[in-house]
Amino acid sequence: MNAQMKRGFLEVCVLASISRQDSYGYQIVKQVPRILQLTESTLYPLLKRLEAAGFLTVYSVEHNGRLRKYYHITDAGIQHINEFLREQNDIIAIYEYVKRGATS
Incomplete structure (x- = not known):
């Protein structure tokens, strides 16, 4: 899959x-999903960006004697998902356009 996508x-x-x-x-x-090949080294900077954008909050819980950071989605994060889902028809239309061009 394309890196930008x-x-x-x-x-x-x-x-x-x-x-x-x-x-x-x-x-x-x-x-x-595995197809996205998410690693921890990619995840943590992404989590920091999502937190800075107000899409999630972070809190710590002790687990086996160590603090573990937990992430909680905010209302703004849920709204961001819903905005993404509203764009679904636009994304499908782009794929259909490309598919028609590739098979012509």
């Missing part, structure tokens, strides 16, 4: 993963 999908997939339940880094990596 992947980056756009990663953001909403991470938010979608967190929208199901509060989560931590390793768990998010496991939940996001």
